[in-house]
Amino acid sequence: MTDEQTESASRPAGRVRGRIATAVGVVGELLITAGVLLALFVVYSLWWTNVMADREARKQADHVRESWARGPSGPGALDTKDGIGFLHVPAMLGGGEVLVKPGTGGDVLNEGVAGYYRRPVKSAMPWDKQGNVTLAAHRDGHGARFHNIHKIKDGDAVVFETRDTWYVYKVFKELRQTSRFNVKVLDPVPRESGKTKPGRYLTLTTCTPVYTSDYRFVVWAELVRTEKVDARRTPPKELRD
Amino acid sequence: MYVWIWRHLPGNAWVKSLISLALVLGVVYVLFQYVFPWAEPLLPFNDVTVDDSLPTPATEWR
Numbered sequence: 001m002t003d004e005q006t007e008s009a010s011r012p013a014g015r016v017r018g019r020i021a022t023a024v025g026v027v028g029e030l031l032i033t034a035g036v037l038l039a040l041f042v043v044y045s046l047w048w049t050n051v052m053a054d055r056e057a058r059k060q061a062d063h064v065r066e067s068w069a070r071g072p073s074g075p076g077a078l079d080t081k082d083g084i085g086f087l088h089v090p091a092m093l094g095g096g097e098v099l100v101k102p103g104t105g106g107d108v109l110n111e112g113v114a115g116y117y118r119r120p121v122k123s124a125m126p127w128d129k130q131g132n133v134t135l136a137a138h139r140d141g142h143g144a145r146f147h148n149i150h151k152i153k154d155g156d157a158v159v160f161e162t163r164d165t166w167y168v169y170k171v172f173k174e175l176r177q178t179s180r181f182n183v184k185v186l187d188p189v190p191r192e193s194g195k196t197k198p199g200r201y202l203t204l205t206t207c208t209p210v211y212t213s214d215y216r217f218v219v220w221a222e223l224v225r226t227e228k229v230d231a232r233r234t235p236p237k238e239l240r241d
Numbered sequence: 242m243y244v245w246i247w248r249h250l251p252g253n254a255w256v257k258s259l260i261s262l263a264l265v266l267g268v269v270y271v272l273f274q275y276v277f278p279w280a281e282p283l284l285p286f287n288d289v290t291v292d293d294s295l296p297t298p299a300t301e302w303r
Contacts, residue, residue, distance in 0.1 A: 026242055029243055040269065041272075044272070045277075109289065139289060140287065180291055181292070211286065
């Protein structure tokens, strides 16, 4: 009763209180809106970009497979722009495969593929006599191809499939966390891996910890053998079990 | 803010609900199609490569 009395008695005070209530209400709605926006961004990053990238990657992979089936076999007839081959890493990808394309820019990697480095250190090709094949792909979102990179252990197989050859690598070193400026990991002879002599190496890089990109995760493998692709594209034994 | 929009939508509660739903879907579409793809490279969540150069203003101007 006293409340009603004071409110009717002092109009200006009531109006001020009403205005404050409105302002608080608007601020509250803005905060809720910001929260919903951030939640939507998470949904976009971790789900929608994967949907889009999976669709795009499948299309591009089919395109490469078709052109391999069509094209004449023989060296030098490789179309590098569409992709140089497929990466198989059972420990990380299960039975999946990742198309490898030139470049590590967002426009390439966002298509759900892996890219080989063109800068700051130019990647070698798997068929080169020696050098370091350096690859990057997303840890989360945009296909998240290297999401399970932490499951790779020493001795695991990494197989690079080109039109005519299976290149079978064996993992010998993981660098679980390094600076994002550490471009030495891409060197033809990556000394941080313990190697001192030129050889045929393969380097996988992605960001770490999961969902952020404060550091980089690096995995090194070394070529153990190559296998000619047969007419039925029988995979090497590393991919069969 | 949202109460204000609700009051200014035409029709009864059902029509208002339908229009609201359409508006929400439209906003989500614009966000997913245009705003988030634009904002994503500006946020430091998904850089996966090692690189010795920071994206300084000088390199962006070029």
